[in-house]
Amino acid sequence: MDKFTTLTGIAAPMPLVNIDTDMIIPKQFLKTIKRSGLGKNLFDEMRFTPDGAEIADFVLNQPAYRNAQIIVAGDNFGCGSSREHAPWALLDFGIRCVISTSFADIFFNNCFKNGILPIVLPQAAVDVLMEDARKGANARMTVDLEAQTVTTSDGQSFAFEVDPFRKHCLQNGLDDIGLTLEKVTAIDRFENSMDQSRPWV
Amino acid sequence: MSGPKTLYDKIWDAHLVDEAADGTCLLYIDRHLVHEVTSPQAFEGLRMTGRKVRAPGKTIAVPDHNVPTTQGRENPAQMPEESRIQVAALDKNAKDFGIHYYPVTDIRQGIVHIVGPEQGWTLPGMTVVCGDSHTATHGAFGALAHGIGTSEVEHVLATQTLIQKKSKNMKVEITGKLRPGVTAKDITLSVIGATGTAGGTGYVIEYCGEAIRDLSMEGRMTVCNMAIEGGARAGLIAPDEKTFEYVKGRPHAPKGAQWEAALAWWKTLYTDEGAHFDKVVTLKGEDIAPVVTWGTSPEDVLPITGVVPAPENFEGGKVEAARRSLEYMDLTPGQKLEDIQIDTVFIGSCTNGRIEDLRAAAAILKGKKIKDGMRAMVVPGSGLVRAQAEEEGLAQIFIDAGFEWRLAGCSMCLAMNPDQLSPGERCAATSNRNFEGRQGRGGRTHLMSPAMAAAAAVTGHLTDVRTMI
């Protein structure tokens, strides 16, 4: 997993609420057995017509946002299915950070496992960032994970919360499984006691 | 933790392996269910790092999302190439890593959330995970069950644990009795209508109250199945005699002395008097009507007697979302829901693909025919549900009415297989998601109960099932 420290990049405004994982990556692209290559189908049905032509007014098709690395979105981003293909597609497209007032639980978790930082901010802050994102390619937003701030292109800064453990993993690009396996004796002990307390499991 | 505990607290505490100073916990996972879509990258991860499945005996795999539901499907040539590769990958992974497996040729194959309970893999007080958001279904047994992403699938395969933080706890109480024609599906949709799709975010919900207690295990699974659509991490219902009765004698349920020991513990699994909930929502069973969805979010729920709302009825970002939904659904504000004509009926999915659901639909369809030109299909949730429905004569009722009688799988719930809507086609569906394109690009989905879907099949438009019972 790539480390996440600071990011300065173009932010795409997506004010729609309840952007679900079926929109982020429709199911016909879930048939892959790989993690890579999904970026070309990110937001597929919003981005392309059925015959594959680009839909010009979709934000990521506009010249200003083709290289966006941040999405500023409406409430409840990532609701729906548990498919990790959603963060994989975002990452493959180049998105490293999503900002919203709220995220669906599983999507939120999945982001951290893939080096994407989901940031929750109050509505008033998201409104300001949405406006900043609307300014296009010359307005770069900065996300500083160490300082836990997002700064608009004109220097307005907002502090955000992030779980300390997840922050540590993101900053260092750490693999959860490796960390958990350091606790293997605790797992062994738990399994042994379970043989007594709940042998039917 | 001392003092009165909620059901969630009790299950959590029984599975806590380790707690770090910052509150990050390692939770032991009793059952890991696996399907073909969200697992290949996880097994690939194990291979790349030389890791094994820690507890293959607690890991169960079944292909369901991609598989065709038509006869002759055991012939791989029936599947599109990519689906075939994905199912073949599961075949191989199950074999290589030594986990329990139900291939399409096995009568026990079906939707993972139907197979788990049916085979007795899902038991009260367990932690159950699966790389699928509707894992919430298993909460009906008083099991802490939730969906995980593929990285977490790999984590559970390798360690049989999950890194978790405790959620907040919400109580959803449904008091009193349901009126005739109102079902578990109407309860669960009405709750989402009341709380919104983000209303449960950060919570584990415990459903309780007389109307919940009165539900069968099938109905309780329907309620918990859609906890995720309300944004919740999991839904729970305390186990009771009905639960024990359902579990007893299933192939993987405990037997003999172990059964007695298990039962003694299961009977302690309830929320103590005075335990704290962070949020409480109460609905009166009597107030719940048969409902349908009109939009492209499961929170877009209204009683069937209602009319299509106008975007201006909403606030904030929902105004634009409602406008987009109405355009996508091709509906006009003020239009009566009962006047909405449909083309297709889909009865099935992990929400409503169990025997009781088929009985409810068949009760409406008995001796009737579906509307001319209607496409209608029933997709049983498992091979065993299918066999039982045939034995009970339900299959014949569906066939006589003009329904297609399919083999088990997810089918048109998410249209990863050949069962799909075409653009503009409008479907009465018993599944759980009405998102844009969920049942096929441009397809329009109205969610409802099996009885309501059967009623719509007969009349050709959304219909109040109470006029037919």
Ligand code: SF4
């Ligand atoms: S039936 Fe639908 S919701 Fe259930 S597991 Fe299959 S695809 Fe998911």
